[in-house]
Amino acid sequence: MSEQAKRYRAFISYSQKDKAYARRLHGALEAYRVPRGVEGVGVDGRTRKLGRFFRDDEEMGAATDLGAALQGAIADAENLVVVCSPNAAKSKWVNEEIINFKRTGRGDRIFAVIVAGTPGSEKERECFPPALRFALGADGALSGEHAEPLAVDLRKEPFARVLTRVAAGLVGTPFDALWKRQQRRDRRQ
Numbered sequence: 001m002s003e004q005a006k007r008y009r010a011f012i013s014y015s016q017k018d019k020a021y022a023r024r025l026h027g028a029l030e031a032y033r034v035p036r037g038v039e040g041v042g043v044d045g046r047t048r049k050l051g052r053f054f055r056d057d058e059e060m061g062a063a064t065d066l067g068a069a070l071q072g073a074i075a076d077a078e079n080l081v082v083v084c085s086p087n088a089a090k091s092k093w094v095n096e097e098i099i100n101f102k103r104t105g106r107g108d109r110i111f112a113v114i115v116a117g118t119p120g121s122e123k124e125r126e127c128f129p130p131a132l133r134f135a136l137g138a139d140g141a142l143s144g145e146h147a148e149p150l151a152v153d154l155r156k157e158p159f160a161r162v163l164t165r166v167a168a169g170l171v172g173t174p175f176d177a178l179w180k181r182q183q184r185r186d187r188r189q
Contacts, residue, residue, distance in 0.1 A: 009042065009051035009170060010111070011077035013097040015087035021115045021154070022083050026055045028163050029081075029170075035181035040171025042078070050170060053081075074100050079109040079170055084127040084151060085116035091129065098131035103140050111169050112151035113162060119151065 010029070014022035033048040034040055042051065054073045070093075074080070080101040088094045101110065110132070117127030128149055130142060137143035152165040164182050168175040 006076050006078045008054040008077040010079035010081045011054045011074050012081045013094050014083035015091040017087040018083050018085050026053055029053050032167050035185045038178050038181050040173045043171055071100055081111045084112050084114045089126045089129050095129040095131045102136050111166050112149050114151050114153040
């Protein structure tokens with residue numbers, strides 16, 4: 001990465017109503033160790049861990065300006081992981097966090113994890129916030145141009161597989177290679 005090193009591997013964006021999913025994902029990502037033999041960007045050579053992840057409940061103390069504190073954490077994160085659900089789709093904060101991250105020019109570093117709802121469905125079941133569904137215009141505001149977010153789906157895959165998919169994206173390695181190494185490591189243990 002050409003810019004200065006970031007403090008967080010990723011900022012985890014979620015609706016407070018989905019806190020249990022965010023907490024589980026946060027703990028698993030921070031504990032995840034990339035199997036030996038798999039190369040990845042920014043993997044600690046000694047511990048093989050992914051690094052630190054920002055989740056507001058864990059990282060933020062009291063702040064006089066919540067928006068500024070969150071914007072600082074977003075600027076200091078390499079990636080954005082969005083916990084997607086109808087709750088997230090309706091959340092003003094989740095939407096703003098995505099917009100702020102996209103404004104940094106790193107819209108290709110957003111990883112969506114569907115925990116409930118359905119992409120592209122009626123309003124009550126839609127799981128993607130508007131900022132995931134639409135591109136930013138030249139003015140930095142949401143445009144009418146549709147975006148095609150990619151997502152991993154916790155409703156359809158086991159948690160371990162979803163976790164490995166997200167980890168593969170974060171370190172820039174093919175999922176299949178990482179999954180096969182992970183399976184071998186799990187069998188040995």
